[in-house]
Amino acid sequence: MRKTALCLPFLLLAAGAAHSQDVQDQSACPRLPADAGLSWEHLSTGDADICRALREDGSEAFGLYIAADSPFEPNRRNREEEGSVAGQEVLWYRAELANNPDIEARETLIELDDGRVAHVWLQAQSGDQLQQVFGITRDLRFGASPLLETQIAAGQ
Template sequence: MNKTALCLPLLLLAASAAHAQDVAGCPQLPAGSDLVWEHRATGDADFCRALRADGSEAFGLYISREATFDPKRANRQEAGAIDGREVHWYRAELATKPNIEARETLLKLDDGRVAHVWLQAAPGAPLQQAFDMASGLRFGADRQVAAGQ
């Protein structure tokens, strides 16, 4: 009985950490990423920002009925994957952050909605780390990716 009582706080802490990643409306964050979702729902759309411990954004996404991003083939930069599905990342310009690389992509979801995913990072290893984190997103059965762009 005493061992159970001693373990209870640890179990509750582990459950709350797992729950921090499980936000209705947002996909599951990559295991071990130490990211948490900031979520806002408006009508039938969901706005999700994956935040680091310091509060900075690792990446974000907007899920809605209509695409909020129109990819231009001339801006296509990298091929990648999210939730095991192929995607193409498109270059975006950030006038106020000339030393930061910005990328965005679209995912069509089984429920008929579209996920617009974006990220911003310094060139090189930080950008690759951002791609790796975004690729670890897992959409639930009701939000399984149907096709990459």
């Protein structure tokens, strides 16, 4: 496992921080569950979008790098658990944060309906927090507008 796998999105964020927005950008980032208690920080970098789900204290719960291709290459030796992201079955891979080895970190890839891929990474302080973030990523919704969400909730 390359320790730099989780560093790429952070480097891209640093390079374009002036362009980031603390908004729920429905055209770029997936819909968060209403009860997630998170907000998006979005950065568009040409052909890619980076979405960071931030907790109220500013720490990152998880992030996504959405593009035609991903620099992340899953390594079978680092498989940790099965799960789902936005309704798709996935294998989560253990990741290492060089500057903080006590953090539980995982990453995976999913294919989106529009042909792009999303590299999803997450970080947690504990096993309980890891399970909480798994639940949030499981309930993400890509490509859903607020109007569609309202119609779905109303059973229309």
